[in-house]
Amino acid sequence: MADISGEELDEIYAFAVNLGEEAGRMLMHGARVRMGDERVANEQEEHVQKENAVDLVTKMDDDVEAFIRGQIANKYPSHKFVGEESYSKGASRDYLIDDNPTWCVDPLDGTVNYIHLFPLFCVSIAFIHHSKPLIGVINAPLLNYFFSSCAGRGAYLNRTQRLPLIRNPIPPLPANAPSGCIFSCEWGKDRRDVPEGNLHKKVESFVNMAAEVGARAGRGGMVHGVRSLGSATLDLAFVAMGAFDIWWEGGCWEWDVAAGIAILQEAGGLVTTANPPGDYATAPIEDARLGSRLYLAIRPAGASATETGRQAQERTVREVWRRVRNLDYSRPGG
Amino acid sequence: MADISGEELDEIYAFAVNLGEEAGRMLMHGARVRMGDERVANEQEEHVQKENAVDLVTKMDDDVEAFIRGQIANKYPSHKFVGEESYSKGASRDYLIDDNPTWCVDPLDGTVNYIHLFPLFCVSIAFIHHSKPLIGVINAPLLNYFFSSCAGRGAYLNRTQRLPLIRNPIPPLPANAPSGCIFSCEWGKDRRDVPEGNLHKKVESFVNMAAEVGARAGRGGMVHGVRSLGSATLDLAFVAMGAFDIWWEGGCWEWDVAAGIAILQEAGGLVTTANPPGDYATAPIEDARLGSRLYLAIRPAGASATETGRQAQERTVREVWRRVRNLDYSRPGG
Numbered sequence: 001m002a003d004i005s006g007e008e009l010d011e012i013y014a015f016a017v018n019l020g021e022e023a024g025r026m027l028m029h030g031a032r033v034r035m036g037d038e039r040v041a042n043e044q045e046e047h048v049q050k051e052n053a054v055d056l057v058t059k060m061d062d063d064v065e066a067f068i069r070g071q072i073a074n075k076y077p078s079h080k081f082v083g084e085e086s087y088s089k090g091a092s093r094d095y096l097i098d099d100n101p102t103w104c105v106d107p108l109d110g111t112v113n114y115i116h117l118f119p120l121f122c123v124s125i126a127f128i129h130h131s132k133p134l135i136g137v138i139n140a141p142l143l144n145y146f147f148s149s150c151a152g153r154g155a156y157l158n159r160t161q162r163l164p165l166i167r168n169p170i171p172p173l174p175a176n177a178p179s180g181c182i183f184s185c186e187w188g189k190d191r192r193d194v195p196e197g198n199l200h201k202k203v204e205s206f207v208n209m210a211a212e213v214g215a216r217a218g219r220g221g222m223v224h225g226v227r228s229l230g231s232a233t234l235d236l237a238f239v240a241m242g243a244f245d246i247w248w249e250g251g252c253w254e255w256d257v258a259a260g261i262a263i264l265q266e267a268g269g270l271v272t273t274a275n276p277p278g279d280y281a282t283a284p285i286e287d288a289r290l291g292s293r294l295y296l297a298i299r300p301a302g303a304s305a306t307e308t309g310r311q312a313q314e315r316t317v318r319e320v321w322r323r324v325r326n327l328d329y330s331r332p333g334g
Numbered sequence: 335m336a337d338i339s340g341e342e343l344d345e346i347y348a349f350a351v352n353l354g355e356e357a358g359r360m361l362m363h364g365a366r367v368r369m370g371d372e373r374v375a376n377e378q379e380e381h382v383q384k385e386n387a388v389d390l391v392t393k394m395d396d397d398v399e400a401f402i403r404g405q406i407a408n409k410y411p412s413h414k415f416v417g418e419e420s421y422s423k424g425a426s427r428d429y430l431i432d433d434n435p436t437w438c439v440d441p442l443d444g445t446v447n448y449i450h451l452f453p454l455f456c457v458s459i460a461f462i463h464h465s466k467p468l469i470g471v472i473n474a475p476l477l478n479y480f481f482s483s484c485a486g487r488g489a490y491l492n493r494t495q496r497l498p499l500i501r502n503p504i505p506p507l508p509a510n511a512p513s514g515c516i517f518s519c520e521w522g523k524d525r526r527d528v529p530e531g532n533l534h535k536k537v538e539s540f541v542n543m544a545a546e547v548g549a550r551a552g553r554g555g556m557v558h559g560v561r562s563l564g565s566a567t568l569d570l571a572f573v574a575m576g577a578f579d580i581w582w583e584g585g586c587w588e589w590d591v592a593a594g595i596a597i598l599q600e601a602g603g604l605v606t607t608a609n610p611p612g613d614y615a616t617a618p619i620e621d622a623r624l625g626s627r628l629y630l631a632i633r634p635a636g637a638s639a640t641e642t643g644r645q646a647q648e649r650t651v652r653e654v655w656r657r658v659r660n661l662d663y664s665r666p667g668g
Contacts, residue, residue, distance in 0.1 A: 035495075036502045053505070112559040116516050117499050118577035144478055161369075165451050168370045171387070182450050187560040193549030203541055207533070215527030225446040226521040228562045243452035 004101065004129055006152075012076075013150040016125050016137045019071055020146065023064050023107065023123040024139035030060045031117060031142060053115045057108070064107035064123060072103050079103055083255055096254055097290050102128045104258035104290075109138075110231030119143045124233040126258030131290065136262030138237050147237045147259075149266035155240055163267040163300075164242030170268070170302035173245065173312040176213075178221040178319055181245035183209050184235045186228055188251050198250065198327050205248070205324035219323045232295075236260025239297045240267040246320060247297040250274050250327035254291050261290065261297075268300030270313040276321030285314050293329040296320055338435065338463055340486075346410075347484040350459050350471045353405055354480065357398050357441065357457040358473035364394045365451060365476060387449045391442070398441035398457060406437050413437055417589055430588055431624050436462045438592035438624075444565030453477045458567040460592030465624065470596030472571050481571045481593075483600035489574055497601040497634075498576030504602070504636035507579065507646040510547075512555040512653055515579035517543050518569045520562055522585050532584065532661050539582070539658035553657045566629075570594025573631045574601040580654060581631040584608050584661035588625050595624065595631075602634030604647040610655030619648050627663040630654055 004012070034056070065083050072081055080102040097104065103125065108114055110121035119142035127135035136155075138147040147163075149155035155163040164170055174180030185206055190198040211220035227244065229235055232252045238244045240263045261271050270285070274294035277283040288295050298316050301309035338346070368390070399417050406415055414436040431438065437459065442448055444455035453476040461469035470489075472481040481497075483489035489497040498504055508514030519540055524532040545554035561578065563569055566586045572578045574597045595605050604619070608628035611617040622629050632650050635643035 035499050112516065113577075116558070116577050116579070117575070118516060118561070118572060165369050182446065182452060182564075187544050191544055191546045191549075191554070191556060193545040193554060199541070199545065203537060207537055210521050210525055211527040211533065212525045215525075220525070220527060222525060224450070225564045226562055227452070227564055228560055230516075230559045230561055238452060241451070243447075243450050245450070 004134075009134065009150065012127055013135050013148075013153070015075060016127055016135050017148055019068055020123060020125050020137035020139040020148070022071075023068055023125070024141040024146070026064050026067065027060065027108065027114070027121070027123060027139075028141040030056070031114075034117065057111060057115050060114070061108045061111065065105065068103075068105050068107060068123075068125065076101070076103075081105070083107070084253070097128055097131050097258075099130050104128055104133075104254050106233065106255040106259075109233040109256060110229075113230045117142070118230070120229045120231050120234055122231060122234055124255065124259040126255075126262050128258060128290070133258050133262035133265070133290065136259035136266070138233055138259050138263065140234060145237075147240070147263050149240075149263040151262075151266060153266075155263045155267040157241065163240045163263070166242055170242070170300050170309065172304040172307075172309070173298070173301045173316050175304070177312075177316045178209055178223045178246060178323070179213060181223050181316070182225045182227060182243065183221075183223040184227045184229070184238065184244040184247040185209075186230065186232065186235070186249050188249075190251065196328075198329070201325035201327055202250075208323040209320075221319070221323050232256040233260040236264050236271075236297055239269055239299050240264040242299050245299050246316065247295070248274055248320060248324060250294045250329040252293060252295060257295060258290060261288070261295075264297055268309070270298045270310070270317065272296050272317055274324070275326040276324060280321035281318055285317050291331070293331065294327060338468075343468065343484065344487075346461055347469050347482075347487070349409060350461055350469050351482055353402055354457060354459050354471035354473040354482070356405075357402055357459070358475040358480070360398050360401065361394065361442065361448070361455070361457060361473075362475040364390070365448075368451065391445060391449050394448070395442045395445065399439065402437075402439050402441060402457075402459065410435070410437075415439070417441070418587070431462055431465055431592075433464050438462055438467075438588050440567065440589040440593075443567040443590060444563075447564045451476070452564070454563045454565050454568055456565060456568055458589065458593040460589075460596050462592060462624070467592050467596035467599070467624065470593035470600070472567055472593050472597065474568060479571075481574070481597050483574075483597040485596075485600060487600075489597045489601040491575065497574045497597070500576055504634050504643065505576070506638040506641075506643070507632070507635045507650050509638070511646075511650045512543055512557045512580060512657070513547060515557050515650070516559045516561060516577065517555075517557040518561045518563070518572065518578040518581040519543075520564065520566065520569070520583050522583075524585065530662075532663070535659035535661055536584075542657040543654070555653070555657050566590040567594040570598050570605075570631055573603055573633050574598040576633050579633050580650065581629070582608055582654060582658060584628045584663045586627060586629060591629060592624060595622070595629075598631055602643070604632045604644070604651065606630050606651055608658070609660040610658060614655035615652055619651050625665070627665065628661060 106124040114121040122140040209221040448455040456474035543555040
């Protein structure tokens, strides 16, 4: 596959932004129908409205994915499409992202939030080439937050607000990170109550990050705050804003993170693996592989008198690795 | 003190809404100065800007409280004023709220979020009479969410959207609550790593609520999601929206919750104590006392075929009490 020119990329970016707007309007319509603000458009919807919120949201998920997939197939028939549905249908044990131009889409991230109309839900659209997320669009319509980025063109909130929010200069990471940091994490769906299960490994890691310095055999991180929003993509967007310093999570699929990673990397953030390597203090810090299901993200960081932003990000990665457990998430059969 | 007429209450409500708008603008100005979007107004501010974010936010907290206190003293000189500052100065062991007309104000709730420019921060203004929060105003300016309520006049998001969001009819609580519920909680500032400290009691409670049904000696609650935002007042506002089903927290002061409680109660929610009584299955469920520092809030709930909304709320309170530990928060000397 040939490279994509700057002009082509601009065109794809404009198309992705437009798709994000349209899909966001669909999500908002569904929300407004449930709030009784908008009449349902036809009898079929009226029927659906009588079903419970979970069925309604499943239908919305399907409708928005079908819409986005159709628009892409029409405009860029040679591009690949990866979404939740394609995975469950394909059931491949392989990584889904390859060198081809690929759209990786979550029509509705933060599904539980959408069911409850907690505003932290969004549509998430990424364009990937040569396995690199080049374009990210995240539209959280009930929040009125629209994140977008394109490689080399900057990351933005609501079109005009460059990310991270504070950038003249970008603040350095705290010298004693994770102390002073906002730590974002998610409880996830794996709630098995077994000693070496993901729930207990996550909670042990959260408590290490939260506990006072010196506690827990030197693992106490005394983070400034622990936050859980219920949307991986929005967690990443808030890291790109600089609002969260650290996000650590396992279990996400490609479509849960692709757009968020595009935006965060374009803003200057770092994304690597959640699971600490054995030699966590010295191991090279590599970009997370899209599809690994294990992610640790650090916000964009400015230089201090003693280190570069990248050095501070790597220092923070190692301080997190020192405090967290290895999570058990793999690809089916992988 | 004489009763307040409906006309007087309307006037006080309009005044409180206006105060919330002005104070929100001050918080946004501070945020925009840090983002480099707005010039600082004078040399003093320029000096402050060179200090670190924490000092800057402390100054903002003081400035907004002084502004609100001054406006109230000017308009209603006979009314009491209760804020963070009044507590640290007074150091009384008594409850601060009595029968007098009282303003209870947090100029900046979600301070840690404001320091990091995570948008979940707000100004929170309550008007209380005969110990009842009658008016609540919460302005989260970077979120563009403005919550307001007045006793008997409804609770609103952004002036026109009545709360809870879904209300024709208001959905019942799940039959197997807390399963199916969004559970909101906060890690707080007490991070001591001691077995019977608040950190460990909170985490044990969180894990009980999250774990699969049947786990943890029957305490597994399998909630739909666990959320932590870092602002007690906004947690309560999201319960009033119906977005969170349950909020459980200890350690808050009057000003952290007064406006949120006003809005939640006006929307039809229930607020009682976080700490389970010994006879949690049968104990009467009383409204939380403002100042108790221990809160459990349940969202507005519609009736089902088998129970009223209030019955479902009380059932949910008991299911939470069955799963949580008693927290150690008291008033100084109390």
